[in-house]
Amino acid sequence: MTDMKTKASASPVPTKVAQERRSMRRLAPIAAVLAGGVVILILSYTLEPFRNYQLATVGAYFCVTAGLTVLTGLNGQLSLGHGALMATGAYSFALAQNKWLSLPLSFVVAIAVTTLAGAVIGLAAARLRGPYLAGLTLAVAIVVPSVTSTFDETFNSDQGLSVVLDPPPGTIPMERWQAWLAWTGALLTVLLLAFLVRGAFGRRLRAVRDDETAAKLAGVNIARTQVLAFVVSAVCAGLSGALFAVLAQSVSPGAFPLTLSLFLVMAIVIGGLGSLFGALLGAILLVALPTFAQSVAEQTGSHRLEGNLALVVFGVVLIVVMLAAPGGLASIRFTFIRRFRRER
């Protein structure tokens, strides 16, 4: 799943064995997603409601971290504005849902609107490099509250909108239903992304990331690849935002602050840039670390610590992971297993 692996295995001349291996590799994402689906199904029946809700939150985060890790890790574009794209998805979802009260339609609207937003930002982003790109996307993240208060008739300012939801079908508890929704979204996203990055598109992404001039000489359209990468990633963020709207049953600018965008980048770096598995680890951390920090802070009895400790924990984890495993958490496993295999 990592790009390192692909590079290593792409070198030998294609033989029958290699072809077979390639078709295996094509099928592998389906197997992984199916296995994931089964695990989620089992978990959603065994976990208690609050854990199910957390499971759903991991799923919703997984959508956005997967998209972001493809953009940043495989295409080399750093986005500090994915929180804003999530907000776009969430608000579109909320407005559509409150108007038509149809869950599938609202998801489609959310995805369509973020595709558009992603294309616009992507067009601008494709012209920018390094810190300038970071600056642009940062501005997008900061502008969200101002937009909601300038057009307060529609977005209701800081208070945000509440999202009307039909009760879950049958006798399914709300939390289990939310987990299913979130993970359906997440697993579909990951499946599509896995196929995308394994194909020609994935090769173009990496080519542009590694050397733009070389990629251009090889006939890759740099700008188009970058814009496409941004759009794909924006769609994932939009879906994630819509899922968060379902989970919170409300949307407000406070739910998509600048720190969320920064946390997302931190999560994929800790998880392992460019790896979808790393994105999953990152999503788990995004849910687990604040909870952990809160329980620690509660034991110390200092209220002031409660809201701030999560930031510290995240920072420390980032530093430790970067020192111990510069490739992120996902890379630890791979080097370990590879070494084990070599020794055998």
Added chain:
Amino acid sequence: MKRTATTFVAAMVLLAAGCSSDGGGGGSTSGADVPGVTDTEVVVGTHHPLTGPAAAGYASISPATKAYFDFVNANGGVHGRKITYKVKDDGYNPATTQQVVRELVLQDKVFAVINGLGTPTHTGVLDFLKTNRVPDLFVASGSRSWNQPDKYPGTFGFNPDYTVEGKILGTYVKDNLAGKKVCFLGQDDDFGRDSLLGLEKVVGAVAAKGTYVTSNPNVGPQFGQFKAAGCEVVVLATIPGFTALSIGTAAKIAFKPQFVVSNVGADPTTVGKALGAAAPLMEGLVAANYLPLSTDEANPWISLFKKVNTEYNNGAEFDNNVVYGMSVAYLFVQSLQAAGKDLTRDGIVEAVKKNGFGGPGLVPLRFSATDHAGYGGTQLTKVEGGKAVFFGTAYTTDDAEGAVAPHTAQVVTPPSNGVPAA
């Protein structure tokens, strides 16, 4: 890829194992299985902003509530049950509120949610609390959303709603500042809107109005506009930080209107601290309150609360937020007492509906089968010599067309051990 799948499975299973190990700590009860209630304990919870932009002032409410519960517990509790109060920080972020309230209800298995703070934050959990049949008592906000007995039968407010307050502030303006040009600055949400609604019911359309959002600490343009419009009275529906900002901004552009401020943004200690050396600018500020003022040494409730504050709250700074927190605690203790020995969720909701609570409040609570709003009015205060003092009489009214009527408070003496007689 297979490895990825295996690791994925392993990670999820580990996560599940790690997560579920600390759950399932519900209490065993005597007769009926009521969440959070045992023969010796009742567990309740809340969400408050302990960090973040709204923490100033509001962060000291929940420790005060907890201190009062500790005081009651030390005196034997209510019907032999000690009260455990779980406070979760939501940073005034609705998404976090969702998370922490689920944690309280589903994992900590609280009996009820008490005094959840904030309009935008609490609005998001109304449906969740209703579905889980959790009593949602004494919400710390004056939004009219809490008063929907048909839609949310278990939700009750605490603060006078902002429309009631707006009407009373409007009555003051109409009676004492007649003929002056009135302008309005409000928070861009239900707080500002409801307040303006009440004000305009009494004084008619205001000459100029503005809004602000908490994420943008600048009210320069609004006050430039008010000055240009020749406003003589400015009514504020603002949180404490923005009250201070408004007063400071007006002074900077040499604009000296009479300020009339909503209760939630008028605590002189909190606002004065934000103004720093400019605190004397508050002199003459008119506001409203429905609980005794922290500086009123003669009030028996204040002396009781002060004692509790010293003994159980580590002598925290005694301001109106502490008075507020303890008043909430007293009301909950009264409700527990009224609900009787066999405590159930339906039982406490019925007890609150029956009302008849006397306490520190200057006006009666509105609770009934058809009304779930909190206090029914306020009394006006004026800042004199750096501290707020009451003047005139208390008023009560409703959020519709009802008249603003004077109310004479009956003095209630607090029980010395903090627990009201059954």
